[in-house]
Amino acid sequence: MRKIVVVDRYRCAYCGACISVCKFNANELIETFLHIYDDRCNGCGICVKVCPMGALKVIECST
């Protein structure tokens, strides 16, 4: 099953740390909104490790 990362928008502080470590350009800050591009994210989890707010988690995706 495919894995992707999801963001808890109530925890995210929009620091940008997750963006700088993603090698797949799968996330982007749009004003005060962290957007995850599901088609680019492979669920590697690198961004989860650098998030200071614990706002990211990898989930299994059925699509």
Ligand code: SF4
């Ligand atoms: S899980 Fe990996 S590919 Fe997906 S947004 Fe995080 S660093 Fe990028």
Ligand code: SF4
């Ligand atoms: S590292 Fe965490 S707090 Fe910072 S922008 Fe990404 S999800 Fe938000």
